[in-house]
Amino acid sequence: MKPLPEPFQRLSLAFTLILLAAAMLLWSDRHSRHADVEPRQAGTPIPVALLTHSSNPLLEETQAGIMAGLADKVFRDGAQIKINLYNPEGDLPTGNLMAQKIASGTDKLAISISTVMLQALANANRQGKIPHVFGAVTSPVGAGVGIQSLDTLNKPPQLTGIGTPQPVADIFRLAKKLNPNLKTVGVVWNPAEVNSEICTQRARDIARELGITLLEAPAEQTKDVREAAESLVSRGVEAFWTGGDATVNNALDSLMDVAQGARLPVFSNMAGHVRRGGLFDLGANYFEVGQEVGHVAGDILAGANPARLPVRDFVPRRLLLNEKVRQTVRGDWRFPEDIQAQAAEIIRVDGSTQRIAASDTAPASSTPANTPPPQTPATPQAGTATAPLDHT
Incomplete structure (x- = not known):
């Protein structure tokens, strides 16, 4: 077979070089194309931001439930994850500054407690730089953060969580x-x-x-x-x-x-x-609400895509x-x-x-749970942290 004329050889070489450069760019950009928890080295805790509104029994009960829910998914503070706690003690300007710090920082997942902190963090994180899970929120749709309806994916892709409307x-x-x-x-x-x-x-x-x-x-x-x-x-x-x-x-x-x-x-x-x-x-029961929030957060840390997790109500x-x-x-x-x-x-x-016994029924045909202790229960034994999956 005769060799290609020299002009065609040069053109073929140029196409080959272009394809190689494109492949290298795609490979180097593989993480930035997903609102993702980056893989961590074995044994290195994943940093997680927890933004709560203030120190009071109800929000502390929610926080304890979140820690228990994360532990259920084998993500324990100080082992697989490192919780960075932010608490403005009810001061909204300080809460907004904390939310901005979280959205522009190095934490790989953010969790917010209360409607006010959902709003603060969702507004700071509109570019979707960090996955955001929320809880202890009366009306996620009414909060004005882009959630159009419950039990659908009509919401910001980086945002998901649990609503708890009061009866x-x-x-x-x-x-x-x-x-x-x-x-x-x-x-x-x-x-x-x-x-x-x-x-x-x-x-x-x-x-x-x-x-x-x-x-x-x-x-x-x-x-x-x-x-x-x-x-x-x-x-x-x-x-x-x-x-x-x-x-x-x-x-x-x-x-x-x-x-x-x-x-x-x-x-x-x-x-x-x-x-x-x-x-x-x-x-x-806000301990149980927190547990549900912790389960959602744990799923995301394990690789679930928040864009595919609908917001839902949960009222135990x-x-x-x-x-x-x-x-x-x-x-x-x-x-x-x-x-x-x-x-x-x-x-x-x-x-x-x-x-009273757990089998009792609350008014309006609702089922309550026993009051859990306001502390994180014993957690499963776990080894090193598992590298989370891409959110594809």
Whole structure:
């Protein structure tokens, strides 16, 4: 066979060199083409950012659940992962700065706790530089971070997590059952929090249905909560209700002080407030919520693509009663036997705590879980960290 003419040989060589250069570029860029957790050397912990809104029992319970959920997936802090904790203690400007640091930093996965921190981190991470998992959020769709609907993939590809809407209508129905003469309920809430706005609107709707007057007092900062609560007492409320408001939750002791001074009960959708002086709670078990968040985060660390994980709701309900407080408040409040049988926990008159069997059923045909200990349980034995998969 005759050799190709010299011009064709040069052209063939040029094409070959171009193909080799393109292949090298594609190989060197293989990681940047995926919002991915980069493979780590064996034994090197993967850095994970955890952004929480503040230090309070509910968010700490969620955080403990997240750690347990990660451990279920064999990702333990100090072994396979290294948790970098960020906590602005309720200060939003500081939270925004922390979110920006996370989005531009070296962590390979970010987890946020609360609606406010979801918003802060999602806004800072709009370019999708880091996978983001969230939890303890009342309404992921209502948070305004690009999640269009639940149980679909119509959302930012780097973002996924767990929504936990408060059972507002059910707790008002339960309040009416425990005190049929209840006519006026007060709520302190922060209009700047979308999660609180959603809960308050639901409260308005169910109060209207039940013939209850809902009196509202705004509190834009924690220091405003006490004065707002006192204004509601002067307006004649017969009880306080708290929903998913982070501002009020961070100043709960102020609200409880006012309520106790007026001998008024507090009922809450944030399960756990009975331990701080509330009459009864009907809300989520946030330890179990955190576990679900940790499972999702663990799946992503193991290689799952967050773009293919839909956002979903998860509300493991828990009813808590405080018989000791019931003895001190005004009004004809009663805990019938059928309601006590549905409680996960009852604080008795002597201050002791009775925990009920896990098979009991919470109001509105929901199934609660026993109150788990607020700590990370023992974790499975694990070897070195597994290199996560590409998110293809």
